[in-house]
Amino acid sequence: MHTHRRYNFKNQHFAGQEGRLIPLLQQAQTEDGYLRRERLEEIHKLSGIPLAHIYGVATFYAQFRLKPVGKFLLRACHGTACHVSGAVELSQAVEKHLGVPNGETTADRMFSIETVSCLGCCSLAPAMMINGATFGNLSPSAAVKVVKKYQKGERS
Amino acid sequence: MTRVTVGLSTCGIAAGAEETFTALETKLASLPDAPELQRTGCVGMCYQEPLVEISNGDGVRYLYGHISPDKVGRLIDEHLGQGAPITDWLVWTSGGKGSDHAYLSRQHRIVLRNCGNIDPESIDEYIRTGGYLALQKVIEAKDPDGLVNVMIESGLRGRGGAGFLTGMKWRFTRMAPGTEKFIICNADEGDPGAFMDRSVLESDPHSVVEGMIIAGYAIGADHGYIYVRAEYPKAIERLTIAIAQAQERGFLGDGILGSTHSFHVKLKEGAGAFVCGEETALMMSIEGKRGMPRVRPPFPATRGLWEKPTSINNVETFANVPWIVINGAKAFNSLGTANSKGTKVFAMAGKIRHGGLVEVPMGISIREIVFDICGGIRDDRKFKAVQMGGPSGGCIPAELQDTVIDYESINKTGAIMGSGGLVVMDETICMVDVARFFLEFTQRESCGKCTFCRIGTKRMLEVLTRITEGGGRDGDIELLEDLAARVKNSSLCGLGQTAPNPVLTTLKYFRSEYEAHLTNKKCPAHHCQKLLTYTITDDCSGCMLCLKACAVGAITGERKKVHVIDQAKCTVCGECYKVCNLGAIAKD
Numbered sequence: 128m129h130t131h132r133r134y135n136f137k138n139q140h141f142a143g144q145e146g147r148l149i150p151l152l153q154q155a156q157t158e159d160g161y162l163r164r165e166r167l168e169e170i171h172k173l174s175g176i177p178l179a180h181i182y183g184v185a186t187f188y189a190q191f192r193l194k195p196v197g198k199f200l201l202r203a204c205h206g207t208a209c210h211v212s213g214a215v216e217l218s219q220a221v222e223k224h225l226g227v228p229n230g231e232t233t234a235d236r237m238f239s240i241e242t243v244s245c246l247g248c249c250s251l252a253p254a255m256m257i258n259g260a261t262f263g264n265l266s267p268s269a270a271v272k273v274v275k276k277y278q279k280g281e282r283s
Numbered sequence: 284m285t286r287v288t289v290g291l292s293t294c295g296i297a298a299g300a301e302e303t304f305t306a307l308e309t310k311l312a313s314l315p316d317a318p319e320l321q322r323t324g325c326v327g328m329c330y331q332e333p334l335v336e337i338s339n340g341d342g343v344r345y346l347y348g349h350i351s352p353d354k355v356g357r358l359i360d361e362h363l364g365q366g367a368p369i370t371d372w373l374v375w376t377s378g379g380k381g382s383d384h385a386y387l388s389r390q391h392r393i394v395l396r397n398c399g400n401i402d403p404e405s406i407d408e409y410i411r412t413g414g415y416l417a418l419q420k421v422i423e424a425k426d427p428d429g430l431v432n433v434m435i436e437s438g439l440r441g442r443g444g445a446g447f448l449t450g451m452k453w454r455f456t457r458m459a460p461g462t463e464k465f466i467i468c469n470a471d472e473g474d475p476g477a478f479m480d481r482s483v484l485e486s487d488p489h490s491v492v493e494g495m496i497i498a499g500y501a502i503g504a505d506h507g508y509i510y511v512r513a514e515y516p517k518a519i520e521r522l523t524i525a526i527a528q529a530q531e532r533g534f535l536g537d538g539i540l541g542s543t544h545s546f547h548v549k550l551k552e553g554a555g556a557f558v559c560g561e562e563t564a565l566m567m568s569i570e571g572k573r574g575m576p577r578v579r580p581p582f583p584a585t586r587g588l589w590e591k592p593t594s595i596n597n598v599e600t601f602a603n604v605p606w607i608v609i610n611g612a613k614a615f616n617s618l619g620t621a622n623s624k625g626t627k628v629f630a631m632a633g634k635i636r637h638g639g640l641v642e643v644p645m646g647i648s649i650r651e652i653v654f655d656i657c658g659g660i661r662d663d664r665k666f667k668a669v670q671m672g673g674p675s676g677g678c679i680p681a682e683l684q685d686t687v688i689d690y691e692s693i694n695k696t697g698a699i700m701g702s703g704g705l706v707v708m709d710e711t712i713c714m715v716d717v718a719r720f721f722l723e724f725t726q727r728e729s730c731g732k733c734t735f736c737r738i739g740t741k742r743m744l745e746v747l748t749r750i751t752e753g754g755g756r757d758g759d760i761e762l763l764e765d766l767a768a769r770v771k772n773s774s775l776c777g778l779g780q781t782a783p784n785p786v787l788t789t790l791k792y793f794r795s796e797y798e799a800h801l802t803n804k805k806c807p808a809h810h811c812q813k814l815l816t817y818t819i820t821d822d823c824s825g826c827m828l829c830l831k832a833c834a835v836g837a838i839t840g841e842r843k844k845v846h847v848i849d850q851a852k853c854t855v856c857g858e859c860y861k862v863c864n865l866g867a868i869a870k871d
């Protein structure tokens with residue numbers, strides 16, 4: 128998630144190329160974990176795209192976050208297949224275990240939890256994703272077990 | 284030569300296929316003449332993952348299911364060492380054996396022709412199975428109009444949902460004035476519960492890329508975009524590899540295969556908005572704007588991306604193209620019904636026994652898919668309904684299971700073919716809750732441009748929520764019907780126009796369930812938590828587990844005596860029901 132590879136905006140020719148805005152925001156988020164105000168201002172200055180427009184785009188898409196996230200981002204699928212296979216119970220168990228509600232980050236900044244609409248693993252419902260890894264066929268307790276593995280440092 | 288392959292798509296990996304692959308690597312390395320170990324995509328038997336295939340030198344293929352790392356040793360020792368396949372683990376063989384043989388043998392695979400058979404990261408394997416021959420044929424024929432006619436004659440209709448004739452779309456874009464034109468591949472796959480496109484992109488990305496290059500030749504476009512959702516990292520990774528390989532071999536780039544035609548493909552990652560699957564919103568998103576749909580006409584064929592003529596097609600649509608070019612329009616249109624030709628891929632999920640991907644000829648019935656191919660309902664429960672078409676679709680009840688798969692027959696039920704997500708429901712699922720679930724989704728995903736879509740869906744969600752929580756009022760059903768009609772009629776794009784469908788179809792087929800929630804304050808499926816009453820039966824052994832689990836102290840009783848729940852204190856959280864080992868807690 129944190130590549131620490133700084134994006135060199137100056138090398139980008141984006142005069143009149145608004146099509147670059149979303150990829151730029153995606154890159155900024157990959158590097159910083161979220162969209163920092165300073166980053167957005169930097170993009171505005173270098174591209175000439177109005178800041179209001181940049182915020183308009185950043186708040187339209189579910190992918191973009193204006194708040195920092197924890198080291199591990201847990202995304203529990205609440206798509207149709209997962210919904211009918213116990214996704215609600217899964218999320219409740221994870222929230223209870225981590226002690227934070229959906230959309231929040233734990234105090235130690237280890238975990239953020241979110242729900243998503245579908246991970247494309249519907250035949251293994253209910254599913255969840257932690258950073259890039261997908262887990263399927265989860266019971267609420269199996270999901271908590273996976274979270275514990277990350278907490279103990281057995282997975283990263 | 285003996286070959287061992289492991290299905291390494293997202294579904295396989297989620298089930299632990301990478302660990303199986305590593306175990307196989309170690310095990311095979313210890314053999315004297317180690318057979319080839321390869322990665323493949325997904326054959327579609329997701330319920331059997333991790334899947335390992337062994338093909339013997341004699342050409343017979345053996346597919347094994349649920350091969351966790353601990354089974355690898357025995358599998359290799361017995362199958363390869365002693366030459367004795369393990370019958371109990373076999374799910375399919377090319378010789379007609381295996382426990383789940385029907386799952387694959389009843390299918391007709393055009394789109395999925397290579398899925399699970401080739402290494403998706405190797406262009407050589409794609410070429411070995413006839414890949415890029417279609418492109419060669421098209422370039423040699425030098426007849427884009429003839430190509431468009433073949434597509435029209437094949438009867439291929441867009442697989443992204445609306446079912447528009449692909450060849451006609453190409454013709455309109457080809458005829459549109461302008462020298463700069465675009466091809467877009469819609470890989471946004473936003474329907475929650477659908478994963479056909481992900482699987483094709485992960486298992487056979489070159490077929491989609493080849494389809495796009497051919498489309499570019501047909502309409503005279505030099506540039507193409509693939510818009511793929513960010514939730515599909517593996518698909519993005521494999522597409523990136525495929526595009527680079529195709530460039531290297533001269534299938535993509537300037538002067539393709541020695542012709543004067545050029546074609547370049549760019550990958551665009553979506554940013555998590557369902558409405559961006561809608562074609563005009565998708566183009567807005569590529570242009571870097573908020574993904575809000577605009578009025579059509581003008582259609583993309585005349586004014587699309589950057590105001591230029593654009594043909595936008597779905598992943599599955601493109602994957603059909605090379606096959607049609609090679610095998611001809613007749614081979615394709617001899618499959619299916621009068622107005623729906625060829626095959627359709629369905630993503631089977633929910634309460635189905637064998638969930639995964641199936642590709643069937645149009646005209647087959649829902650019953651055949653659910654029971655004959657996918658083995659019926661899990662845990663032998665009762666089949667209640669299938670949900671087709673996602674948030675734009677509807678629930679088709681079990682009584683209509685003989686409905687055949689074609690665009691018009693499905694529409695008649697009130698559902699839509701959609702992109703191919705098929706979520707199977709059993710008797711434990713509450714249809715009012717399903718309708719509420721979809722409205723929660725569309726309400727959240729509405730871009731906000733049209734008032735009725737933005738606010739009407741919200742009001743519908745509020746009504747549905749109060750019904751499922753026991754607060755339903757007289758006239759709520761009529762209110763839902765009234766709102767549904769208004770949202771349908773006054774929305775600009777397909778999202779709003781179809782958002783009420785899940786409510787309308789459940790009202791049409793499961794009205795009594797709504798009435799039970801409203802008048803008796805009961806959920807017939809025993810799903811809606813707030814409408815349940817928990818009681819303890821005489822089977823209680825007095826183990827005190829439930830008493831300890833109850834957070835509000837509503838349960839009383841002595842050890843070894845039947846416990847009781849004080850209904851006045853009970854918050855119907857269901858914890859006691861979950862902890863009871865004897866099934867002594869009844870819910871009604």
Ligand SMILES: Cc1cc2nc3c(=O)[nH]c(=O)nc-3n(C[C@H](O)[C@H](O)[C@H](O)COP(=O)(O)O)c2cc1C
Pocket residue numbers: 440441442443444445446447449469470471472473474557558559560561562563595596597598600702776777778
């Ligand atoms: C709200 C909404 C979401 C859509 N999502 C998708 C999608 O995820 N994938 C897709 O291929 N088409 C989707 N479509 C349909 C597209 O607008 C368009 O019809 C399709 O990409 C055309 O390709 P086809 O002719 O090959 O089907 C969606 C339409 C609407 C109204």
Ligand code: FES
Pocket residue numbers: 204205206207208209210244245246247248249250252253254475476477
């Ligand atoms: S519905 Fe959860 S992965 Fe698709």
